[in-house]
Every structure is written in structure tokens, then in C-alpha cells.
Amino acid sequence: MGMKDKLQTKLSKAFDGKLEDAVSQIVGSYNGPGVFDPVTEETTAETITYTGRGVITGFKVERIDGINIKVGDAKCVILSNEIDAVPDVGHTISAGTENFLVHLVLPDPTGATYQLHLRRA
Template sequence: MGLRDDIQADLAEAFDDDLADAVSTFTGTYMGPGVWDPVSETTTAQPVTYTGRGVLESYDSRRIDNINIKVGDVLLICLVNEVSDKPMVGHEITAPDLVTGEQAAYRVESVSADPAAAHIEIQMRKS
């Protein structure tokens, strides 16, 4: 078992036990490949949906610069092996709102992974 597998196993165990109350499921969507018809201005692209689970948190107020990180941005930390597709900038993610707990739509602003590629951090902004 390599370092990445060890990290993912430990984090998955924490998600199931210690962090179970903080873990939320989410759904991501983006438009798949298709052909654009400029005459009718329609496309054959169909939405692609993926799922996963992770921990949502607000950014520390000292990190908010209103350029890269804005007030209201949310950080989603999830395991790479528990997300059924690769989140990318521009995708829409539906996850619980941190204040109300109701489902909210977010736009992915940035995605980064740790050096072992065990988890990803997704910066999201309400759309």
C-alpha cells in the first residue's frame, strides 16, 4: 500500500467516524461533448452528473481578499477516490448551504490536489 492509499484509507475512516457529522454528499454537473448548430443555436451536448462526499467549510476571514477569495466562498474537501468524476473550474456543484443546510448551487472557481493526489480542495462560489 502506497502513501496515497494510506492517506485515503485514513481520511475515509475519519469521514465515516470522527467527521461523520460534518461530511456532506454533493452532486456535480457539466455539459458533456456535443455538436453546436450555429443556425438553430442549439447543441447536442447532454449534462454529465457526478457525485461524491466531502467536508464543507467557510474560508478564514483573513484569507478573503475579494479578488481570489470572496465573502461567501466555500471550500469543499473531498477524497479523490470518492468522487465519480474530476471536478473542474466552471462545473456546478449542488451541496448543502453552510448557514441554512438546504441544497444550494455553487460554481467551481478553483480545484487543487495535495502532492499525493489523495484529496482535492474545491473553491466554490454561489451561482
């Protein structure tokens, strides 16, 4: 069992146990491939959705600089093996009644998790 598998196993147990109250169902979406008509401003792209689990938290107050990290921004940690697609910049992430845009995606070095910088939509 490699480091990625160990991390995912331990984090999955934590999501089911000690972190259960903090874990949210995550629904991501983005526009798939399609053709944009500039005259009618319509596209043939269909919305693609994916789901998973994650923990969404805020940033520490001292990290909020108003430029890179703004008031209302959040960070989210999700397990890569529990999500149906790879999140990317510009995707919409919904958790409960809150909607965010993915501002930055940082996979950990083992590929076990994704850390997302989210901005309220």
C-alpha cells in the first residue's frame, strides 16, 4: 500500500468519524465542450456535474489581504478518489445552499487530495 492509498484510507475514516460534522456533500459543475455562437450568444455546451465529499473552512483572518484572499473566500479539501472528476479553475462548487467558483486547485504531492481555493459566486 503506497502513501496515496494510506492517506486516502485515513482521511476517509476521518471523514466518516471525527470530521463527520464538518464534511459536506460537494456538487461541482462546468460547461462541457460545445460551440459558441457570438451572434446569438448561445452555446451548445451542456453542463457536466460531479459529486464528492469535502471539508469547507474559511481562511484565517490574518491571511485575508483583499487581493489574493478576499473576505468570504473559503478553502475545501476533497479526496481525489471520492470525486467523479478533477476540479478545475472556473468550475462551480455547491455545498448545501452555498455556491462558489473554484479560484485555485492544489493537488497534494501524492495525489490523494485536492485543496481548492473557493470564491463565493
